[in-house]
Amino acid sequence: MFVRDGFLGRAILLNLAAAGGIGLMGLEPVAMRGLVDALAGLSGQQPSGTPAGAAGWTAEVMHWFLLLGGLWIASALFNRLRELVDLHTSPALRHAIQVRLFDHLIDHSPRYFQDNFAGNLGQKVKQAGQSAIQILEILTNDIIRIVVILTIGLTLLASAQTLFAGLLVGWTAAHLTLSALLARRCLRLSHAFSEEVSSTTGRMVDIIANAELVRAFARRRQELAGLSDALTGEIARSKELRWFLTKMWFWLFNALLVFQITLIGIAVSEAMAGRMSVGDFAMIFSLASIVGTNVWGLSTRMLGFFEQLGILSGALELIVRPHEIPDPPGRPNLTVSEGAIRFEEVRFAHPGNGAVFDGLSFAIRPGERVALVGPSGAGKSTLVRLLRRQFPVEDGRILIDGQDIATVSLASLNRAVAEVPQLPSLFHRSIRDNIAYGSEGAGDDAIRAAAARAHCDRFIDGRAAGYDTVVGERGLQLSGGERQRVAIARAFLKDAPVLVLDEATSSLDSETEHLIQDALLGLFEGRTVIAIAHRLSTVTGMDRILYMEKGRILEDGDHATLLRRDGPYARLWRRQVGGFLPDDAGAVSDTEEVR
Secondary structure, rough: OOOHOOHHHHHHHHHHHHHHHHHHHHHHHHHHHHHHHHHHHHHOOOOOOOOOOOOOHHHHHHHHHHHHHHHHHHHHHHHHHHHHHHHOHHHHHHHHHHHHHHHHHHOOHHHHHHOOOOHHHHHEEEEEEEHHHHHHHHHHHHHHEEEEEEEEHHHHHHHHHHHHHHHHHHHHHHHHHHHHHHHHHHHHHHHHHHHHHHHHHHHHHHHHHHHHHHHHHOOOOHOOOHHHHHHHHHHHHEEEEEEHHHHHHHHHHHHHHHHHHHHHHHHHHHOOOOOOHHHHHHHHHHHHHHHHHHHHHHHHHHHHHHHHHHHHHHHHHHOOOOOOOOOOOOOOOOOOOOOOOOEEEEEOOOOOOOOOEEEEEEEEOOEEEEEEOOOOOOOOHHHHHHHHHOOOOOEEEEEEOOHHHHOHHHHHHHHHHHEOOOOOOOOOOEHHHHHHHHOOOOHHHHHHHHHHHHHHHHHHHHHOOHHOOOOOHHHHHOHHHHHHHHHHHHHHHHHOOOOEEOOOOOOOHHHHHHHHHHHHHHOOOOEEEEEEEOOOOOOOOOOOOEEEOOOOOEEEHHHHHHHHOOOOHHHHHHHHHHOOOHHHHHHHHHHHHHO
């Protein structure tokens, strides 16, 4: 598919160049036969007693010599042509495959990435590109070369004696069939070894990722012992594979030697019996070497062919799956003018679990600030993910300004919603790049203004590299609070009409939390806000609070109203405050504070 769509012409040229190179090499035995026969004839014409070297170059000898040299040079030029075409084909094809696979990969749903290791997915994309190049090399070089040289070989051997042609056909068919059978069996051993390598690599990466945990519990020796045991299994699979390869190459190479010795032995007998000229013998000798070398080369590449084919098919099977949330081109963009949000009889369940929502309905007015509170597992984060279409709803609709989000382009929906998660994601790039991610093409002034509003400028200016400070993998060079402030700055820069906060101040100290809350109040203006919170003190100023349990909204109202109702929200409030104040005092104090 990839070759057909953009590289078909170059693939054909690769085939033609390979065919030309081996075809001209296959004619070399003909020129060699003519040269040997010309030399033999010249030797027979010399008078007895003529000194060696007295004979000059005859026209016939010169003809065959120049033809032989010309074939060598022309064959080499075709091979160089193929290398030149490959130079402009393989890297570009690998690039096209990796880009197209990554483009499909990145559009998978969050659930897909939850079920697969990120490192494994990246490795599959790289392996697919490399495997495709190896397969193309075998198809456009090794296969073409063997087909052309066998055709030429059969023609030339049949012209000398039919027995030779039959021997070549029988041996080639048997050799390649045996090679294919052995390669397929060897593939099973190769896969077993590959699985062991993947397992030990994964174990090693897991230990490295948790190096601080290993150090904290003084478990270095235990982890090293466990890794050593795992590597022992890898060694066993490696020895098993290498021993099979050793036996396979032994029998295949001996079969090649038997073929060449048999063919040349018969040719010697025919020449001694006078049924074949010395030139014919030289042609068969040279041809046996060329054919044998190419058949041997193909047989050794069969293992690689099946292995690369397995790697490519495995990568395609994992990556090129239908998207859980389809986003076909041509869908209209979401247009948000007010920011009204409505859930209508939404039903949703995670695979293998019970229903999270069973007919959930509620509405958020334009510019309204709404908090979602409740115990863990109530469905708060799932609700936000459904709003961002990270999961497909089973039934019902989610509307933004009257537009069903399931019918608009996913990119336009994502542009309309800014989210500050509890655990912000940062690239292994500079602070400037991570903040600028909120708006494509943002200038330095806008980046600094957003950082200042999120109170990032204090810790940024305190670093030697300033905004060029690289934050490390997943932002680990920054503290939790610093990472969260970078995420808030990114949301400032995005300037989306709908804002989602998932415990956006949970990693901040009290002083910084107060500053960020002031900044967020400015960001709230003119936007619809949904805030998930476990610390109820952060949502007392919201317009509405939705208390959720088991996917249902049990209470809806502002902080003061819900306290007066003395329902689940009030009980949760007293539990959070009750560790420091008596229930009665806490309730009175809180009510008075709200007033």
